Amino acid sequence: MPETTHGRPKIAAVITVYRKYSHAQHIVDRLLDGYGWNGTYHHPPMDLVALYVDQVGKDDLSHERAARFPAMKIYPTIAEALTRGGSKLAVDGVVLVGEHGDYPRNEMGQTEYPRYKFFEQIVSVYKSSGRSVPLFSDKHLSWKWEWAKQMYDTSKSMGFPFMAGSSLPVTWRIPSIDMPWKSSVSEALCVCYGGVDSYDFHGLETVQCMVERRAGGETGVRSLQAYRGDRFWDAMKEGAWSYDLMKAALCRSHTLTPARPGFNDIFPTREQMRELVKKPVAYTYEYNDGLRCTMLLMNGLIRDFNFAARMKQPSGILSTQMYLPMPDGRTTLADFFSPLVHHIEDMMLTHKEPYPIERTLLTTGLTAAGVESLYRNQTRIDTPQLAIRYEPRRESTFWRT
Amino acid sequence: MITRRTFLASTALAPVLAARASAAPNGPLRIAVVTTVYKYLSHGQHIGDRFLVGYPHNGEWHQPNVKVVSLYVDQKPEGDLSEARAREFGFRVYPTVAEAICCGGKSLACDAVLIVGEHGDYPKNEKGQILYPRYEFFEQATKVFRDSGRAVPVYNDKHLSYSFEKASKMVAASKELGFPMLGGSSLPVTWRLPDVEMPLDAHIEDAVMVGVGGSDAMDFHALEALQCMVERRKGGETGVKAVQMITGNKVWEAGDKGVWSKELLSSALSRSDTPMGLTIKDGRTQDLVGSGVLPGLVPHPAAYLIEYRDGFRATMLMLTGAVEDFNFSARVRGKGLVSTQFLLTPVPNVTYSACLVSKIEQMFTTRKAPYSIDRTLLTSGILESCLTSKLQDEKRLETPHLKVNYRPTVESQYCRA
Numbered sequence: 001m002p003e004t005t006h007g008r009p010k011i012a013a014v015i016t017v018y019r020k021y022s023h024a025q026h027i028v029d030r031l032l033d034g035y036g037w038n039g040t041y042h043h044p045p046m047d048l049v050a051l052y053v054d055q056v057g058k059d060d061l062s063h064e065r066a067a068r069f070p071a072m073k074i075y076p077t078i079a080e081a082l083t084r085g086g087s088k089l090a091v092d093g094v095v096l097v098g099e100h101g102d103y104p105r106n107e108m109g110q111t112e113y114p115r116y117k118f119f120e121q122i123v124s125v126y127k128s129s130g131r132s133v134p135l136f137s138d139k140h141l142s143w144k145w146e147w148a149k150q151m152y153d154t155s156k157s158m159g160f161p162f163m164a165g166s167s168l169p170v171t172w173r174i175p176s177i178d179m180p181w182k183s184s185v186s187e188a189l190c191v192c193y194g195g196v197d198s199y200d201f202h203g204l205e206t207v208q209c210m211v212e213r214r215a216g217g218e219t220g221v222r223s224l225q226a227y228r229g230d231r232f233w234d235a236m237k238e239g240a241w242s243y244d245l246m247k248a249a250l251c252r253s254h255t256l257t258p259a260r261p262g263f264n265d266i267f268p269t270r271e272q273m274r275e276l277v278k279k280p281v282a283y284t285y286e287y288n289d290g291l292r293c294t295m296l297l298m299n300g301l302i303r304d305f306n307f308a309a310r311m312k313q314p315s316g317i318l319s320t321q322m323y324l325p326m327p328d329g330r331t332t333l334a335d336f337f338s339p340l341v342h343h344i345e346d347m348m349l350t351h352k353e354p355y356p357i358e359r360t361l362l363t364t365g366l367t368a369a370g371v372e373s374l375y376r377n378q379t380r381i382d383t384p385q386l387a388i389r390y391e392p393r394r395e396s397t398f399w400r401t
Numbered sequence: 402m403i404t405r406r407t408f409l410a411s412t413a414l415a416p417v418l419a420a421r422a423s424a425a426p427n428g429p430l431r432i433a434v435v436t437t438v439y440k441y442l443s444h445g446q447h448i449g450d451r452f453l454v455g456y457p458h459n460g461e462w463h464q465p466n467v468k469v470v471s472l473y474v475d476q477k478p479e480g481d482l483s484e485a486r487a488r489e490f491g492f493r494v495y496p497t498v499a500e501a502i503c504c505g506g507k508s509l510a511c512d513a514v515l516i517v518g519e520h521g522d523y524p525k526n527e528k529g530q531i532l533y534p535r536y537e538f539f540e541q542a543t544k545v546f547r548d549s550g551r552a553v554p555v556y557n558d559k560h561l562s563y564s565f566e567k568a569s570k571m572v573a574a575s576k577e578l579g580f581p582m583l584g585g586s587s588l589p590v591t592w593r594l595p596d597v598e599m600p601l602d603a604h605i606e607d608a609v610m611v612g613v614g615g616s617d618a619m620d621f622h623a624l625e626a627l628q629c630m631v632e633r634r635k636g637g638e639t640g641v642k643a644v645q646m647i648t649g650n651k652v653w654e655a656g657d658k659g660v661w662s663k664e665l666l667s668s669a670l671s672r673s674d675t676p677m678g679l680t681i682k683d684g685r686t687q688d689l690v691g692s693g694v695l696p697g698l699v700p701h702p703a704a705y706l707i708e709y710r711d712g713f714r715a716t717m718l719m720l721t722g723a724v725e726d727f728n729f730s731a732r733v734r735g736k737g738l739v740s741t742q743f744l745l746t747p748v749p750n751v752t753y754s755a756c757l758v759s760k761i762e763q764m765f766t767t768r769k770a771p772y773s774i775d776r777t778l779l780t781s782g783i784l785e786s787c788l789t790s791k792l793q794d795e796k797r798l799e800t801p802h803l804k805v806n807y808r809p810t811v812e813s814q815y816c817r818a
Contacts (some may be wrong), residue, residue, distance in 0.1 A: 020682075020684040029684065029686055033685050033687065034686060036670070036671030037732060039672065039739075040671055041671050042736070061683055086721075175816075176817065247462065251461055252457070255747060262441055263454065264441065264447050264454065264751065265450070265454075265751070265755070267454075308460075325674045329673050331674035331726075332684075332725075333680060333686060334684075401595055
């Protein structure tokens with residue numbers, strides 16, 4: 001049995017489910033098996049030594065992985081995983097992946113993944129051990145805003161590095177561009193696909209990782225309005241978001257459904273869009289500094305994440321695709337997890353967050369507000385709790401090498 | 402007015418014809434399309450259609466200022482779209498290449514010719530090459546040019562011809578008659594992950610390109626992707642001295658002997674998003690080279706070993722079964738490994754062909770080829786000679802005919818904006 005090397009951080013993973021193409025599989029496998037990075041096959045300079053799996057189904061892979069990587073032990077509780085069966089915290093970093101698995105859905109359509117519960121148990125070990133280590137939490141912090149805020153506050157009061165969010169902000173961009181630092185943006189949007197309380201979060205992070213770089217820094221969001229069905233098309237017609245900007249974003253797509261048979265790549269008319277997209281969803285939201293942004297879920301029209309912003313100075317439209325080479329079908333590997341795992345590794349090694357946790361706190365709140373607006377008959381929601389101010393780092397953190 | 406006689410007389414003195422426009426200076430360019438077939442997802446359709454309905458380019462839906470005025474299709478199989486397109490977009494389908502280019506008249510009546518001789522039912526020769534009539538289409542076009550005393554830009558999709566001799570004649574005709582010509586694959590111009598270019602005048606020590614798919618179709622794409630990178634090496638392109646194609650176990654043995662670099666193969670495959678085998682089974686990441694699984698995944702490997710005249714060597718490995726994308730790595734003195742994936746975006750949009758069409762349109766409108774046709778000429782010859790080597794017991798073949806010299810453009814030509 002290979003013993004872990006001295007000096008190499010020891011990591012615990014706390015996950016909901018370990019099956020093919022679950023987020024935990026993508027993330028934990030990269031820590032175990034390595035992955036292509038910077039043009040070589042990279043093996044992370046750390047050891048995954050403990051694993052807690054909340055649900056073990058017929059399609060479980062955790063036992064196959066534990067057999068191949070005997071240094072990684074599976075523990076029956078989160079506390080035991082973090083203490084490696086002892087009484088005190090016995091790892092140097094924790095990876096929490098609470099995505100996928102069989103969890104209840106509430107009346108608002110949110111899947112109640114136990115991220116907050118896992119987080120509480122993790123920090124409970126930190127507290128009882130008198131020591132905290134870096135923590136990564138996948139996707140939004142929690143489906144419930146109050147819990148997300150509490151997770152954020154706890155990380156600040158205890159002072160441990162805390163990183164979370166989507167892989168969208170860190171994946172390849174096509175073209176490979178960033179929002180110019182301190183630029184002036186008047187409107188931005190993301191046209192993407194997927195479901196509510198799911199891919200909407202990815203679309204919101206796509207927008208946020210770009211617009212947070214604007215002049216004045218992030219000021220937070222004061223209100224949000226969601227649209228679906230006929231009201232989506234009415235809002236589009238009335239200019240709730242810029243059609244030109246939406247078109248620019250769609251021109252970055254590689255998966256535009258041809259509206260006419262016999263054509264392989266043809267831009268749809270507005271009427272054809274309506275034919276193709278049976279259940280559109282939009283979240284339009286306004287920032288405290290006046291910036292307006294929109295997240296558009298257009299299932300049936302595209303299967304990728306495309307961003308566009310109207311710039312004031314120099315004037316024009318800036319657009320790109322945040323590239324998600326999604327298995328199964330287009331690829332076999334979800335390699336957008338590679339830059340995410342690389343940032344996790346960096347945090348475990350340096351104890352520095354690669355980008356502010358406030359980004360994900362804000363997008364968590366936006367996701368919850370979007371769900372709530374839809375639930376409350378598409379009413380406008382005031383979001384005073386989202387007056388979140390932060391400054392991102394100037395250097396780009398998306399995948400470029 | 403230039404008659405055939407005065408044209409021939411004048412070419413004796415000044416062999417280069419001005420490729421001038423027949424349309425009004427600001428009117429749309431008149432394009433003749435010549436294809437083997439025009440059916441859904443054939444190259445003819447997805448390249449031709451972009452001149453009809455536009456395409457995504459630089460973040461906009463770009464509608465080219467062109468008018469397709471005529472179409473020739475060699476075969477009309479089930480699913481043929483040529484007549485439907487002609488009706489909808491107001492042009493005619495003509496029974497011969499010459500009539501299409503002359504729009505039914507007696508002389509050249511278009512400003513550019515788009516030749517797409519890919520797909521359709523054509524015989525294969527003993528080397529496994531599909532005998533697409535690209536040279537024959539081109540010859541009919543240049544005959545019209547000669548007869549009309551005027552020549553216009555020509556794009557020829559993929560390799561110029563299955564025969565280097567024919568391909569050379571095509572390039573010679575374009576130089577003789579002085580019309581710009583572009584050809585080749587979309588791989589050199591598609592997006593790259595990461596967005597990296599080979600530095601100009603790089604001292605490239607070794608290069609490995611990995612491709613997948615069938616021979617005389619996909620191997621051409623991989624060879625041209627390789628060529629667009631290595632042509633930027635110090636001294637420019639000087640041509641190829643010898644080639645050898647090996648298959649089966651000999652490919653792995655050559656790797657063990659260091660004929661091609663396992664380090665570079667591993668590097669190229671680290672760019673892949675599509676490892677097969679255990680990744681299909683349970684989603685895991687895999688070091689395909691380090692784990693030793695490649696021979697089990699690839700039942701019919703092939704190595705195209707290329708020796709350039711300046712002493713540089715490169716290898717293209719066709720590893721169908723290992724991955725499903727096209728990846729490159731080179732060792733460059735002072736820079737380490739330079740590696741990337743040539744991104745082939747999903748069907749049906751195949752937006753990589755929009756990258757290519759923007760280059761074709763650029764040549765049609767500026768009358769200047771954005772990159773040298775000699776790249777495609779050399780790649781056509783490398784492919785043919787490799788397939789000859791395979792047929793001749795996989796022996797090394799000297800290729801004195803592949804003394805093709807050219808310089809790449811300083812600026813990058815692939816999609817990055």
